[in-house]
Amino acid sequence: MLDPDRVRHDDLRGGTPPWHTMLQRPTRRRIEESFRCGVLVVGAGITGSLAAEHLACLGHDVCVIDRQRPGFGSTTASTAMLLWEIDRSLTELTDLYGFERAANIYRRSEAAVGGLMQLVAARGLVCGMSPRHSLYLAAGESGPRELRAEHDLRARVGLPGELLDHPALLREFGIHREAAIVSPGSSDADPVLLSHALLAEAVRQDAKLFDAHAIGYDSSSDAVIVVLDEGHVIEAKHVVLATGYVMPDILTSDLHKVVSSWAIATPPQQPETIWRDKALIWEASEQYNYLRATPENRIVIGGEDDDTVVEPEARDALMPAKARVLREKLKALWPRAEAMAEFVWSGAFGTTIDGLPLIGPVPGHPRIHAAYGYGGNGITYSYLASRMIAASIAGDRKPWFDDFAIDRDAPKEC
Numbered sequence: 001m002l003d004p005d006r007v008r009h010d011d012l013r014g015g016t017p018p019w020h021t022m023l024q025r026p027t028r029r030r031i032e033e034s035f036r037c038g039v040l041v042v043g044a045g046i047t048g049s050l051a052a053e054h055l056a057c058l059g060h061d062v063c064v065i066d067r068q069r070p071g072f073g074s075t076t077a078s079t080a081m082l083l084w085e086i087d088r089s090l091t092e093l094t095d096l097y098g099f100e101r102a103a104n105i106y107r108r109s110e111a112a113v114g115g116l117m118q119l120v121a122a123r124g125l126v127c128g129m130s131p132r133h134s135l136y137l138a139a140g141e142s143g144p145r146e147l148r149a150e151h152d153l154r155a156r157v158g159l160p161g162e163l164l165d166h167p168a169l170l171r172e173f174g175i176h177r178e179a180a181i182v183s184p185g186s187s188d189a190d191p192v193l194l195s196h197a198l199l200a201e202a203v204r205q206d207a208k209l210f211d212a213h214a215i216g217y218d219s220s221s222d223a224v225i226v227v228l229d230e231g232h233v234i235e236a237k238h239v240v241l242a243t244g245y246v247m248p249d250i251l252t253s254d255l256h257k258v259v260s261s262w263a264i265a266t267p268p269q270q271p272e273t274i275w276r277d278k279a280l281i282w283e284a285s286e287q288y289n290y291l292r293a294t295p296e297n298r299i300v301i302g303g304e305d306d307d308t309v310v311e312p313e314a315r316d317a318l319m320p321a322k323a324r325v326l327r328e329k330l331k332a333l334w335p336r337a338e339a340m341a342e343f344v345w346s347g348a349f350g351t352t353i354d355g356l357p358l359i360g361p362v363p364g365h366p367r368i369h370a371a372y373g374y375g376g377n378g379i380t381y382s383y384l385a386s387r388m389i390a391a392s393i394a395g396d397r398k399p400w401f402d403d404f405a406i407d408r409d410a411p412k413e414c
């Protein structure tokens with residue numbers, strides 16, 4: 001369990017990712033006195049930036065606080081594959097929650113990636129975002145039969161995608177696996193640029209960004225009093241908690257846990273060395289590896305998650321060994337690559353047992369809204385959270401929000 005008052009960015013990630021960190025630096029003001037605002041967003045990573053931009057755009061009086069440099073927490077460790085396919089396959093999610101509910105969750109996820117792409121295009125945000133196909137490879141216990149069942153179930157929902165057998169996969173993508181599902185509708189980006197561009201956009205729409213550390217929340221009246229470590233307070237009509245994998249004590253959930261994950265980025269490859277269309281590649285396995293290519297033609301490969309390693313020092317000490325494994329995996333999957341690791345990094349990675357995020361009012365605190373995008377779709381979920389929370393604040397809560405509620409029942413299988 002991460003201690004909310006002590007954890008700092010260095011505890012959340014180690015090493016160096018390949019993202020652009022020097023272009024836009026949102027400036028935080030110091031807080032000189034207590035004040036009131038409409039909505040206070042706590043945390044200015046990708047989740048808080050998405051919420052702040054949307055709420056400011058809707059005309060709310062928005063303040064954002066972060067105790068450290070915005071965008072340099074878990075956001076900078078992200079490999080930023082913006083997939084609508086979620087960690088639990090549609091088949092698994094159907095087993096957990098039934099077909100209708102699982103189908104709706106997948107539809108929401110697909111719409112969220114589409115919404116994020118539209119937002120970036122409409123605002124002209126410079127963040128290296130590109131639309132991508134995803135390539136979901138047979139792996140481990142998921143062979144051609146399981147992938148066909150998954151494909152058929154997705155087709156029943158109306159989700160796009162094509163099943164490739166081994167010869168077709170080899171012909172189309174040059175990859176040796178028994179089968180794959182190739183699907184349109186995903187994208188990738190530079191997570192730090194995306195986060196900073198959104199924050200700049202929020203500030204342009206009158207959101208105010210402060211350097212402050214929230215240490216307590218009192219929601220006993222018809223506003224929320226947020227206590228800061230320096231002694232001032234901010235009184236807000238609503239609070240959005242976007243503190244990443246560090247959750248304040250008022251929020252508890254049995255559904256999530258934090259594990260460790262690692263990634264590497266190669267030097268830029270010759271363009272012809274990259275697979276077709278820089279598709280986002282991942283595996284149909286619980287312990288999956290995933291690959292993407294950056295605009296500079298670096299290959300990023302990540303995974304090797306470990307739930308027995310949680311201490312930052314132990315996680316970071318494993319970087320050389322994990323980098324070796326990831327290079328071997330890259331060579332096996334894509335022998336044409338120059339499988340060097342120019343960048344190696346690690347990160348705390350939050351997961352939930354059903355692969356879904358924790359979004360919605362904190363139980364017992366209806367004016368405090370949680371935006372925790374756990375799982376491999378963290379950023380997709382952050383977008384979803386920003387829209388759901390804005391709707392809740394407007395009094396337009398929909399029944400389907402319960403699928404992501406913090407206090408949802410754990411599925412029976414778990």
Ligand SMILES: Cc1cc2nc3c(=O)[nH]c(=O)nc-3n(C[C@H](O)[C@H](O)[C@H](O)COP(=O)(O)OP(=O)(O)OC[C@H]3O[C@@H](n4cnc5c(N)ncnc54)[C@H](O)[C@@H]3O)c2cc1C
Pocket residue numbers: 004009012042043044045046047048065066067068069070071072073074075076077078079080081082083212213214215242243244245246261262263302346347348349371372373374375376377378379380382
């Ligand atoms: C190795 C790795 C790979 C990943 N790959 C992907 C991927 O391919 N696709 C994807 O969608 N997701 C991916 N994720 C997940 C994604 O990165 C996260 O879901 C996302 O970055 C979380 O962003 P955030 O804004 O919620 O948290 P953060 O970026 O950690 O931001 C939270 C901010 O809150 C601030 N804060 C915390 N507590 C307080 C407080 N009390 N007062 C004031 N400020 C506070 C922190 O300083 C921090 O800046 C990956 C994660 C990792 C680690």
